[in-house]
Amino acid sequence: MTDLTSAAVPPIGADDHVRGEGEEGLIVYADLGCPRCAADWAGLAGRPGRIAFRHFPVAAKHPRSPALHAAAEAAGAQGQFFAMVASLYADRGRVDDPHLWERAERLGLDLERFERDRRGEATLARVRRDFLSGIRGGVAGTPAVFDACTLVAVREREF
Amino acid sequence: MIAAGEPAPDFTLRDQDGEQVSLADFRGRRVLLVFYPQDFSPVCGDQFSIYQEVKPELAAKGVELLGISVDHRWAHKAFQEKLGIDTTLLADFEPKGEVARAYGSYLEKFGFANRVLVLVDEAGRVAWTYEAPNPGEIPGANLIFDALA
Numbered sequence: 001m002t003d004l005t006s007a008a009v010p011p012i013g014a015d016d017h018v019r020g021e022g023e024e025g026l027i028v029y030a031d032l033g034c035p036r037c038a039a040d041w042a043g044l045a046g047r048p049g050r051i052a053f054r055h056f057p058v059a060a061k062h063p064r065s066p067a068l069h070a071a072a073e074a075a076g077a078q079g080q081f082f083a084m085v086a087s088l089y090a091d092r093g094r095v096d097d098p099h100l101w102e103r104a105e106r107l108g109l110d111l112e113r114f115e116r117d118r119r120g121e122a123t124l125a126r127v128r129r130d131f132l133s134g135i136r137g138g139v140a141g142t143p144a145v146f147d148a149c150t151l152v153a154v155r156e157r158e159f
Numbered sequence: 160m161i162a163a164g165e166p167a168p169d170f171t172l173r174d175q176d177g178e179q180v181s182l183a184d185f186r187g188r189r190v191l192l193v194f195y196p197q198d199f200s201p202v203c204g205d206q207f208s209i210y211q212e213v214k215p216e217l218a219a220k221g222v223e224l225l226g227i228s229v230d231h232r233w234a235h236k237a238f239q240e241k242l243g244i245d246t247t248l249l250a251d252f253e254p255k256g257e258v259a260r261a262y263g264s265y266l267e268k269f270g271f272a273n274r275v276l277v278l279v280d281e282a283g284r285v286a287w288t289y290e291a292p293n294p295g296e297i298p299g300a301n302l303i304f305d306a307l308a
Contacts, residue, residue: 002216004304060243061208135213138299141205 002132008149009054009137016052017081025050027146029134032069033062037143038089053085055130056142064095067118069127071100074118080107160263160275160290167192167279168261172227172249175235180225180249182279189222189286190279191303194264194272196294198230198238198248206274206297211244213300220307222278225249229256229271266294274298278306 012018012025028044028051030037044051055073057065068088075084087103088095094102104114117123134144138151145152161167171181182190195206210217210224217224226248230238235248251258256272259265264275274291276298287306289298 004213004216004301005308006299006301006305058205058208058212060211061205063243131212135209135300138301140209140297140299141202 004132004135006138007133007136009133009146011149012050012052016054017076018050018052019082020048020050022049024148025052026152027052027054027149029054029056029130029137029139029142029144029146031056031058031062031065031142032072032085032088033057033065033092033095034142035092038092040143040145041085041089053082054134055127056134056139056144057127057131058142066127067097067100068095070118070123071103071114073123073126074114074120075104075107075109077117078107078109078113080109083107160288161261161277161285163285163287165285167277167283167285168258169283170258170261172251172258173232174250175232175239175248177232180247182283185223185279186283187281189220189281189307191217191222191224192262192275192277192279193224193226193246194259194262194275194277195226195228196266196269196271196274197228198234199241202295202297207244207246208242209297210246210300210303211242213304214246217303220304222303222307223247227251227258227272229259264290269294276303276306278303 055069057069059066072081072084075081104111169182171179174180224246226246229251231252232250235250239248256265259272264272266273273294276289278287280286289302291298
């Protein structure tokens, strides 16, 4: 059975989606369907140092999120992960399949491979792996930012 | 706040569909009471949406979730639909907050419950509790799995 008891989020690893250079780095658990994540991701874009993006799709809240995370992962298989993330966050109203195909073409992806990859088991497992590591790390809202595996910021909210 | 080992006060409240739900109905099963401030506040949304994502894992542990707030059942119905969740939401509406008070989760100065988790065991006793430091802080699902481990 999947163990979801508390555990520190894993440090940035070789198979993380990492942008920038440096020793330490921020780890961001984000939802590609979430407007707050889009705003905060844009704010983090100019920050120096490494930043790892981890998948945290909350399907109940944003029904298209699983499809968007799978699309980003499939774009990543062709070297365009962050370009796809930027594109999805930049135009959150266009997230149906034809819009994903348009994006794939614009990014110069092999469309057949993109389609195959985004529906593949490995992609789903990769996204779920990130999600569950976030749950174990106590992520209870997006975006959640960790510095050296310690939660440093969640967006302030009303209650 | 109620403490582990104490009997869980029984209650009967209406759910989002108007059905009466009693804690006693769950005798022989484990149930997690999720007290929360209000329907439609952004944090509540995150809390139940995220618990929804790990519902299969919670079900595998034999635990049912019951959300409880001071909102009316019609608000619960709309909130449930908006979030796309199927967690039962109970209306602690009249007398307002009576159940929250019985469990010590009611915040008098705000007029609603704090975020409190209460795990009730098969015999109807409190097995574990968690109270958020403030209503804006969401208890992660990991805490529930720690309690069930």
